[in-house]
Amino acid sequence: MSDRATTPAHPAENGELITHNSQRTTSDAVQGSYYGLPVVKAPHWRWLVITYFFFGALAGGGFVVGTIAEFFSHDRALVRAARYLSLAAILPSPPLLILDLGRPERFLNMLRIVKLRSPMSLGSWALTGLSLFSGIAAGLQILSDLRGRPTMPLLSRIAAILGMPFAIFVCGYTGVLLAITNVPLWARSTYLLGPTFVASAFSSTVAALSLILGITGGEEKTGLRLARAGTVAVTAELTLLMLGLARLGKLGRPLTAPPLGLIFWPWTVGLGMVTPLIVLSGAVRGKQWSLRTRILTSLLALSGSYSLRMLMIFAGRKSAERPEDYFEMTDR
Amino acid sequence: MTETITLTPHSSSPTAKGFLTDTSLCIGCKACEVACKQWNQLPLDDLDWFGTSYDNTRKLGATTWRHVTFAEVPGAGGAGGQTNWLMMSDVCKHCQHAGCLEACPTGAIIRTEFNTVVIQQDVCNGCGYCVPACPYGVVDLNVEGSAADGKAHKCTLCYDRLSDGLEPACAKACPTDSIIFGDVIELQERAERRVDDLRDKGLPAYLYGNEEAGAGGGIGNLGAQFILLDDSARYNLPAHPSLPQDRTFGAVAAMAATALALTAATAWAFKKS
Ligand code: SF4
Numbered sequence: 314m315s316d317r318a319t320t321p322a323h324p325a326e327n328g329e330l331i332t333h334n335s336q337r338t339t340s341d342a343v344q345g346s347y348y349g350l351p352v353v354k355a356p357h358w359r360w361l362v363i364t365y366f367f368f369g370a371l372a373g374g375g376f377v378v379g380t381i382a383e384f385f386s387h388d389r390a391l392v393r394a395a396r397y398l399s400l401a402a403i404l405p406s407p408p409l410l411i412l413d414l415g416r417p418e419r420f421l422n423m424l425r426i427v428k429l430r431s432p433m434s435l436g437s438w439a440l441t442g443l444s445l446f447s448g449i450a451a452g453l454q455i456l457s458d459l460r461g462r463p464t465m466p467l468l469s470r471i472a473a474i475l476g477m478p479f480a481i482f483v484c485g486y487t488g489v490l491l492a493i494t495n496v497p498l499w500a501r502s503t504y505l506l507g508p509t510f511v512a513s514a515f516s517s518t519v520a521a522l523s524l525i526l527g528i529t530g531g532e533e534k535t536g537l538r539l540a541r542a543g544t545v546a547v548t549a550e551l552t553l554l555m556l557g558l559a560r561l562g563k564l565g566r567p568l569t570a571p572p573l574g575l576i577f578w579p580w581t582v583g584l585g586m587v588t589p590l591i592v593l594s595g596a597v598r599g600k601q602w603s604l605r606t607r608i609l610t611s612l613l614a615l616s617g618s619y620s621l622r623m624l625m626i627f628a629g630r631k632s633a634e635r636p637e638d639y640f641e642m643t644d645r
Numbered sequence: 646m647t648e649t650i651t652l653t654p655h656s657s658s659p660t661a662k663g664f665l666t667d668t669s670l671c672i673g674c675k676a677c678e679v680a681c682k683q684w685n686q687l688p689l690d691d692l693d694w695f696g697t698s699y700d701n702t703r704k705l706g707a708t709t710w711r712h713v714t715f716a717e718v719p720g721a722g723g724a725g726g727q728t729n730w731l732m733m734s735d736v737c738k739h740c741q742h743a744g745c746l747e748a749c750p751t752g753a754i755i756r757t758e759f760n761t762v763v764i765q766q767d768v769c770n771g772c773g774y775c776v777p778a779c780p781y782g783v784v785d786l787n788v789e790g791s792a793a794d795g796k797a798h799k800c801t802l803c804y805d806r807l808s809d810g811l812e813p814a815c816a817k818a819c820p821t822d823s824i825i826f827g828d829v830i831e832l833q834e835r836a837e838r839r840v841d842d843l844r845d846k847g848l849p850a851y852l853y854g855n856e857e858a859g860a861g862g863g864i865g866n867l868g869a870q871f872i873l874l875d876d877s878a879r880y881n882l883p884a885h886p887s888l889p890q891d892r893t894f895g896a897v898a899a900m901a902a903t904a905l906a907l908t909a910a911t912a913w914a915f916k917k918s
Binding site for chain 1: 695697698700703704714716744747748749750751752753768769770771772773774776777778779780781782784785786787788794795796797876878879880881882883884885886887889890892893894895896897899900901902903904905906907908910911912914915916917
C-alpha cells in the first residue's frame with residue numbers, strides 16, 4: 314500500500330495517456346460498448362496445447378489411416394508406418410496436456426466423470442481409449458517386425474476396428490473443443506471447425522506417412538496411393554476452411570486480417586495447402602516427382618497443419634478481446 | 646452445514662437463491678467489491694486509474710468476484726445533454742443452465758442445494774475450459790500474481806455464509822440495497838414491480854436475466870438478475886447470449902460425418918490400382 318501511495322509517476326498524471334484514453338471514452342460510448350473492454354475470456358492455452366493439437370491429429374490420423382490401409386490396400390509397409398506414427402504421436406500427447414493444467418498433479422480428475430456435452434471430457438476419454446488401442450496395434454506390429462511374421466493378426470484387426478471411434482474423435486474433437494465456447498471466431502463456425510480439423514488431420518497424417526515412406530524407400534505404388542489420398546484430404550481441408558471463413562464474415566478478421574493474416578494467407582493457405590495440392594494432384598495425374606519434391610511437399614503440408622492450429626488459437630484470443638464481435642454474435 | 650447437492654439445474658425452483666442488482670440504486674461506492682474481498686480473503690487487485698472512468702478493476706476475474714462498472718454516457722437521461730453515470734455491480738449470474746458447469750471435465754463445478762454454481766477447489770485441475778464457456782466472461786484461472794494457485798475461481802454466492810443462514814457479504818454491505826439477496830422467485834416479482842415503478846418515472850428500465858433479455862438461448866433464467874437502464878452492451882453485458890453446449894451434439898455429428906466421408910475416400914484412394 315505504502316509504495317503505491319508514494320509512486321510519483323501515476324499514469325493519470327500523464328497528459329498523453331489521458332488525452333488518448335478520453336478520446337477512446339467518447340468514441341466507445343458512441344458505439345455503445347463499455348470502453349472497448351472484452352466481454353468474454355479466452356482460454357489460457359498456448360504452445361503446449363497447440364503442439365498437442367498437432368500431435369493428436371497425427372495420433373488419431375495414423376490410427377485411422379492404418380486401419381484403412383489394413384483393410385483396403387494390403388500394403389504392409391503403409392500399415393506399419395501408420396501404426397508407428399500413431400504410437401509415436403500419442404506418446405507426447407498426455408505430457409503436453411498435463412503440463413498445461415494449472416494443477417498438473419490432478420490430471421486424473423479428468424477421468425472421474427463422463428460428460429457427454431463437454432468436448433473436453435469426451436476428448437480426455439477418447440485420448441485414453443486411443444492410447445489403449447494404438448498401443449495394442451503398434452505393440453503387435455513391433456512383435457511382428459521382430460519375429461518376421463504376423464503376430465496375432467486377428468487381435469490386431471479387432472483392435473484396428475474397435476479403436477476407430479476413438480481415433481476419429483481424437484482427429485477432430487480439438488476443433489469441436491474450440492467451437493463449443495463463446496469465443497466469436499470459434500463459436501460462429503461451430504459446425505465447420507470440427508470438420509476442418511478432421512480434414513487437416515487426414516492431410517497431415519498422409520503427409521507424415523509420405524515423408525516417412527519416402528525417406529525409408531517404400532514402393533512407388535504406396536507413394537501414388539498417398540498422393541491420391543492427400544489430394545482428397547487437402548481439397549476437403551481447403552474447402553471446409555474457406556466455407557468456415559465465409560460463414561464467419563467480419564468475425565473472421567482476427568485470423569484473416571493483419572497481423573495474423575500475414576501468416577495465415579501465405580503460409581497456412583499458400584504453402585501449407587495450395588502448394589501441396591498442386592504437387593500432389595500432379596503426381597496423381599502421373600507427373601514424375603523427385604524424392605526431394607515429395608519430402609518438401611510433405612514438410613510444407615505438415616507445417617501448414619501446425620500453423621492452422623496455432624493461428625486458430627491465437628486468433629481466438631484476439632477475437633475474445635473484441636467486444637464488438639461478441640455483441641454482434643449475441644445480438645440475435 | 647448440509648451435504649446435499651441438487652443435481653437438477655433449475656434456478657427458478659422454490660429453493661433457488663440469488664441476487665437482484667438494481668442499478669438505479671447503485672451509487673458506485675464499491676462497498677460490495679470490498680466486502681467480497683474481505684469475506685472471501687481475496688488479494689488486492691492491481692489497482693490503477695485507466696483514464697477512462699472511475700472503474701479501477703475493469704473486469705470480473707479470479708480475485709474480483711464483484712465488479713462495479715462506471716459507464717459515462719454523454720447526453721443520456723434527458724436534461725440538456727447532461728452526462729449520466731451508469732453504475733452496476735456485476736457478478737457471476739449463477740445461470741439456470743451454466744456453460745462453465747457443463748464444460749467442466751472434472752465435475753469440479755457443481756450446482757449446490759441453493760441452486761447456485763460453485764467451483765469445488767479441491768477438485769479443479771486448472772484445465773481452463775470453463776473460462777471461454779461462460780457467456781459473460783465471469784470465471785477465470787488464477788495463474789498470475791502471488792495468490793496464483795492455477796485453479797478456476799468465481800463468486801460462490803457466499804456458499805459458506807448461506808450454509809450458516811447468512812446473506813452474501815456484498816448484499817449485506819450494500820448501503821442502498823442496490824444488491825439484494827433472496828429467493829429467485831420472490832426477487833423476480835420484486836424486480837417486476839420495481840421496473841414498473843421506474844418506467845412510471847420515465848426511466849427506460851428493464852429486467853436483465855430472463856428469456857427476453859440477457860439469458861434464454863438455452864441458459865434459461867439467471868440466478869443473479871439485474872435491473873438495467875440502458876442497452877446491456879453499455880454495461881458490457883451481452884443482449885442474447887446462448888449456451889455453447891447446446892451445439893455439442895451437432896458439432897460432433899458434423900465432425901464424425903466428415904471423418905467417415907474422408908475414411909471412405911481414403912479407402913478408395915488406397916484400393917484403386
Ligand atoms: S455466469 Fe458464467 S461463471 Fe457464472 S454460472 Fe453462468 S456460466 Fe458459470
